[in-house]
Structure formats: C-alpha cells, structure tokens
Amino acid sequence: MYEAYWRGMGDRCSLVISGSEVMSYLGGNPGGACWFLEPELEKSIRRIHHLVGNAAAQAEDGGHVVVGTGSTQLLQAALYALCPPDQPEPTSVVCAAPYYSCYKEIAELLQSKLYKWEGDAHNFNKDGPFIEIVTSPNNPDGLIREPVVNRPNGKLIYDLAYYWPHHTPITHKADYDIMLFTFSKCTGHAGSRIGWAIVKDKEVAAKMTKFMEVTTIGVSRESQLRAAKLLGIICDDCQAFSTNTKSQNFFDDSKRLLTERWDKLHEVVKRSETFSLAKFPKDYCLFSDRFYETHPAFAWLISNNKVKDCASLLRGHKILTRSGNRFGADATYVRVSMLGREEEFNLFLERLSTIKIGICNGIAHIN
Incomplete structure (x- = not known):
C-alpha cells in the first residue's frame, strides 16, 4: 500500500553504500x-x-x-x-x-x-x-x-x-x-x-x-x-507539516488511504449482510490533534451465518485470508490484509461483494 508514497519521494530516499563501507x-x-x-x-x-x-x-x-x-x-x-x-x-x-x-x-x-x-x-x-x-x-x-x-x-x-x-x-x-x-x-x-x-x-x-x-x-x-x-x-x-500544511506527511497520507479503504470495506460488508466487522470508536490523537477512528492493518471478518470455515469459503471465491483458528479464535473468523496494492484491494472488494449466503432449514446456501 505504501509503495506509491515512497515512489513519489524519488531520489530523496536513496542511500548509496560503497563496496568498502560497513564491512565489519x-x-x-x-x-x-x-x-x-x-x-x-x-x-x-x-x-x-x-x-x-x-x-x-x-x-x-x-x-x-x-x-x-x-x-x-x-x-x-x-x-x-x-x-x-x-x-x-x-x-x-x-x-x-x-x-x-x-x-x-x-x-x-x-x-x-x-x-x-x-x-x-x-x-x-x-x-x-x-x-x-x-x-x-x-x-x-x-x-x-x-x-x-x-x-x-x-x-x-x-x-x-x-x-x-x-x-x-x-x-x-x-x-x-x-x-x-x-x-x-x-x-x-x-x-x-x-x-x-x-x-x-x-x-x-x-x-x-x-x-x-x-x-x-x-x-x-x-x-x-x-x-x-x-x-x-x-x-x-x-x-515541516506542522508549519506548512501543503507539505507531505507520511502518517497523514497513509491514514487518509487507510480511512478510504475501511470506508469502502464497511460499505461492501453492509450491503452483503453476509459478514460483520467491528466498528471502532473515535478517540483524540495527541499527534494529529483531532478525533478519528482506529484503522487497523487487518480486518477481522466474521460470517453472520456461522459458516464453519470462513477461510475456505473465501478461498473458493479466490480471496486468501488467515483462518481465525490460527489466532486462538474459531474458524468463523478470518483475518484479511488491508495493506495490498490498490488494484489488489479493489479486486478483493469486488469478489467479496459477490458472496451471498442464505439460510434455509438450517442449511447454508452459497451463491
């Protein structure tokens, strides 16, 4: 996710180390x-x-x-x-x-x-x-x-x-x-x-x-x-950002991007009615001098319909996640990365939005 930011910094981030340096x-x-x-x-x-x-x-x-x-x-x-x-x-x-x-x-x-x-x-x-x-x-x-x-x-x-x-x-x-x-x-x-x-x-x-x-x-x-x-x-x-708001600030730029991604994911999850996400309360940040929500690097996703193996369900739709049982939780949970490249994240949202699960006579039907 951060590649675009650092690419925009150009040669300013370059570091040249000669063959005779840091050998010991x-x-x-x-x-x-x-x-x-x-x-x-x-x-x-x-x-x-x-x-x-x-x-x-x-x-x-x-x-x-x-x-x-x-x-x-x-x-x-x-x-x-x-x-x-x-x-x-x-x-x-x-x-x-x-x-x-x-x-x-x-x-x-x-x-x-x-x-x-x-x-x-x-x-x-x-x-x-x-x-x-x-x-x-x-x-x-x-x-x-x-x-x-x-x-x-x-x-x-x-x-x-x-x-x-x-x-x-x-x-x-x-x-x-x-x-x-x-x-x-x-x-x-x-x-x-x-x-x-x-x-x-x-x-x-x-x-x-x-x-x-x-x-x-x-x-x-x-x-x-x-x-x-x-x-x-x-x-x-x-x-520099503290005295000139037109300058770039890595943390603010990254927070803006994560906020956009979380907003998009919440909208997809809300429309699907298949999964749920935690909603984080706003808190005051001493660094940014304003209130905002937590935007984690991972989404902790749970199936509303109690699918026993949520990771396998998502894998069937070509979405790779890590099962909740690896985190001491049950397999109805999965951890999803929020930090991929933009095209990968958008493809994830597209595929997630296609998953529909209905319950009939206690049996889950996946469309």
Missing part, C-alpha cells in the same frame, strides 16, 4: 547495551518516538534501544532474557485471544526448557512465573489491549507494532519495561527486516543483545542505515 560486524556503538546498533538508527528511533509521542524512548527516560531482525527476533530475544535458566519448570507464555498467530509458533519452535506456550491469557490459571504478551493495537482485531492476568509473579512484553498514528489515535506515551516496534509496520518496508525494542533494564537489554549476537552475529548494517534514512525523512516531513 562492528558498528559504531561498541560501548552500548546493543553493540551492533548503528548510531544513525538509534538517533532516528529516538527522534521519531519523540515527534509522534507514542513511546518514552529518550535516553533520559531510561530506555535502551536494541535492534533486531524484525520484531520477531526481538520477541525471541525477550523471552530468552526474561526466563532464568535454572528454573525447575519452563516459564508460561500467554496472550489474550485472539492473538497474533506467530506467537504460538515462536514459543513452540525450539521446544525450549526456558519457556512454554500456554495459550489464551483469559484461561491461564497456573501458579508460577509467567510472561504475558500484550499486543496493542491488537493483531488481528485492532483493539487496544491491557494486561489480563495481572499477578505479581508475571512479566510483560508490549508488542506495539501498530501503535502509530496512521493506524490508531496516539492517546498516551507508552512507557513500559519492554516495548517492541518494527520498521515494516511503521513505514511498510518489511523486506529490510528491522525491528527495535525499548528496554528499561540494562541487564535485560544486554541479554537480548547476546541472543542476537549468538544467533545472527548482529543485524544487517545496510538495513539499519536504510531504516535510519527513511525514519529521518518521515521526521523531517512531520516537522
């Missing part, structure tokens, strides 16, 4: 908590959070920046850092359903003795230490989340990948012990594989860094420099 593992931060973090990226990360106001990320806030190969690696690193190696049983890992489908895969992949996936936080009743992942705005349903378990022997990881003003109003400055962000959800550059964590505890930040050091010997320096460049451009444009 070592970056320019050998004495920091994250030794492979490029100083330019750290500066851009702290700057964009300061401008947007979505996270306490300044040095005076006590936060250490840890860079990773996307927020997926950072989540793995955080689990490693928060789980003592000498505990008698693995630490339980939970998240309120519906939860991001990859959390379960990440926690179970290595069958680690450090931690164990325990599923929906609402159903968690085991004694002992636990880690709760709080995703806000949530993936897949876009809702703002708070911790569910709320017990003294737990630790929290906040996944704030979508807490940016093109997706949701910025209502407060997040200030938690571990906060995860990702370049892909902020700017759309998923291929650069850059994520970052703001970590209060220096020892936890050092353990997360050790995880990345052992698994990947740091993070691509070229990707870090590209991320620093693009985040810096967004910051420059946000500052």
